[in-house]
Amino acid sequence: xxxxxxxxxxxxxxxxxxxxxxxxxxxxxxxxxxxxxxxxxxxxxxxxxxxxxxxxxxxxxxxxxxxxxxxxxxxxxxxxxxxxxxxxxxxxxxxxxxxxxxxxxxxxxxxxxxxxxxxxxxxxxxxxxxxxxxxxxxxxxxxxxxxxxxxxxxxxxxxxxxxxxxxxxxxxxxxxxxxxxxx
Numbered sequence: 083x084x085x086x087x088x089x090x091x092x093x094x095x096x097x098x099x100x101x102x103x104x105x106x107x108x109x110x111x112x113x114x115x116x117x118x119x120x121x122x123x124x125x126x127x128x129x130x131x132x133x134x135x136x137x138x139x140x141x142x143x144x145x146x147x148x149x150x151x152x153x154x155x156x157x158x159x160x161x162x163x164x165x166x167x168x169x170x171x172x173x174x175x176x177x178x179x180x181x182x183x184x185x186x187x188x189x190x191x192x193x194x195x196x197x198x199x200x201x202x203x204x205x206x207x208x209x210x211x212x213x214x215x216x217x218x219x220x221x222x223x224x225x226x227x228x229x230x231x232x233x234x235x236x237x238x239x240x241x242x243x244x245x246x247x248x249x250x251x252x253x254x255x256x257x258x259x260x261x262x263x264x265x
Contacts, residue, residue: 083151083181085144086255087172089158089230090188091223093195095239095247096157099188102248104155112143113157128163137168144172148179160226161219169231186251187233192220194240 086103090096097113104111117139118127125132140156147154158169173183235254237247 083148083176083179084153084255085148085172085176085181085183086153086155086186086251087158087169087183088155088186088188088251089160089169089227089233090239091190091195091227092159092161093199094188094190095244096159096188098244099237099239099247099251100155100157102244103251106248106252110152110154111157112147112154114140114159117143133163133165137165140168141171141175145175145179148176148181151179151181160223160230162222162226164226166229173231184255185231185233186254187227187230187236188247189236189238189240191240 086100086109088096088100088103097115100111100113103109117136121132121136121139125135144154144156146152156172158164169185176183235251237250239247242250
């Protein structure tokens, strides 16, 4: 079982790239907003109930996939309402089932991030769309990105098309794990 764990800041292209990887590999895509939006329908974002239930659903789904030997793609936005040890807990549970986690980090410059933030495609899910809120949260979100595990690959999505990023991820997954940068 292999978990492709694609993480990055808001509007870095996680879902767009993950969809392309899923289309090209046949791997199922379990993107973070499937659960975020479901839980936010009942509890306010960031509330204790929201945080606990969101992580419970994420962990349970990933755990069941690992036990079933089902490889998949997971997207994740590091931010302050997620418990600090979430990525490590995911790694431990996948590895305990003899699986492997492949972390891929996406980066995007602030001006490009703000340009993407207001695109209509972000309306499909309850995604952050306010540049003002993003600016207020940017420092704390950057700290959460810094705390993430070392990725097998890091991609600058401001200089790499989604198709190029998906191709690079697929190629990396075929070869030995190594730290790579794509610009």
